[in-house]
Amino acid sequence: MPILTSHQRGILLMIIAPTLWSIAGVLTRHLDAARGFEVTFWRSFFSAVFVAGALLWQQGASRTVATIRGGGALGVLSGMMWCVMFVCFMIALTRTTVANTLIVLSVSPLLTAFLAWLVLKQHIAPRTWLAIAAAFAGIAWMFASSLSEVGGQHLTGMLIAGAVPVAAAVNLIAIKRAGHGIDLIPAVLLGSVFSAALMLPMAWPLQASLHDIGILAVLGFFQLGLPCMLMVRAMKSLSAPEVSLLALLEVLLGPLWAWLGAGEVPARETLMGGAVVLAALVFNELAGMRKAAGRAGEMAGSS
Template sequence: MPLMTSHQRAILLMIIAPTLWSIAGVLTRHLDSAQGFEVTFWRSLFSGLFVGGALLYQQGAARTVATIRHAGGMGVVSGLMWSVMFVCFMVALTRTTVANTLIVLSVSPLLTAFLAWVILKERVAPRTWLAIGAAFVGISWMFVNSMSEVGGKHLVGMMIAGAVPVAAAFNLIAIKRAGHGVDLIPAVLLGSVFSAALMLPVAWPLNTSMHDILILATLGFFQLGLPCMLMVKAMKHLSAPEVSLLALLEVLLGPLWAWLGAGEVPAQETLIGGAVVMAALVFNELAPSGKQGKRESTALQ
């Protein structure tokens, strides 16, 4: 009897992935001079190197090429969505505050659930809708006092950030639509390549210090490439809304790492809102029981 079911292993992967995503803020606090476009370029470049290297190590050159080809049009679509997320998130942060950006990103589970219902004909459990609503309220409460006025530069930044949850939702739907027979980990590689190629002209000339390059390599390898690969693996055994909800751990953990690693003490609202988000995530995973829970777990495997 296995220690963990496929569904439980997928949940574990989707806890590890946003935990790694969440270290972006605290690591970027320690950059000397690298800014928006340059950060996005180097992070995407190192992500591509990591994912490409992992594929070559696991499959060899010939099989890696075959896997990329087998991903086909759906792989290109997913790669484009990854690229939009990689670019727009960092650009948004140069135009508005972290709080404004994260508030916009928090609509992703709701949009994902809606698209899964419309496109995949996937039934979304009432508990998931409830968890999505509770998580959105919790995130809003976390950042309510630090929200900037929506106008001018901030409005542009929030509009750019709006592309991230849209791309994330469509990406999750694309991965689920591809099914078990298509490996879309190469799409993470394509997204990294697209993003780096797009950012190079606006990031040039590259004046990044070696200190910053080491931090950006860490971001590319362990904050972007690895967790995105883990998410694609987890998607095989989780519903799209479930993945999108668990991804909100990034928003929850980001302020914690900033507190521990950069001395940014969280406000009381952050702690209360974070508790609400955590409760919503735990509720969504533990609510199913008995025959209903077994049917849902079987359906996802």
């Protein structure tokens, strides 16, 4: 059985992570009473429980505390960025449509590539810029028919949503700058704790039924905590723009699960735009793998 390279393992993790992120919409359709701030609170709370449990199981109490402290300023910064993403995404959805929110979120790869070039002095291949542009166009196509006019409350929601791609880009650069020497998985725990603490006063009094809490526990464990941990692991072998591009699979798969699990039939534009996004992602990865294979062949030939 062939052994995956570190880059291939990173790609696999970044396929699993957005696939798990994308189940949020279909699961929240089945909530009874929990809404808005309370959903964010419980999701963040259970994410914190999951990540803390995983760290304690893997490292033990004393080493977990040491790992959290070892993150230093970058760990706190990453935790704050996770918190911004967790909170602002949900608040944006209470102010504008899902389509408007996702369109704003789709600029994340562009911001990430720019910051990687500016901060990390990383060369961004032309194929990656092309894939980013194609993916953005595909997402715009997916949701063009349901975009609301930008004004009033919708404008407020889109401005709030704008904090998410900015925080995501900053977070990816922080994780990449930390390198292999600093473990920033505890930053997911910090972000979850920060988010739950911020949301609790606005979510009070809590109204979730036991049925809701069960769904929100699944969201916290498997839609938030686990995939965020997988993303941090993937960053060890993938570039920041590459991770940001692959994360767009969440936008692509979300409507599919809503179709299969909640009977929400996607529009033709959604299917066509999704095909463009998927083609852009596949093109970028295959081109990168061919280039890497070519370099390996040249090195083998010269030796």
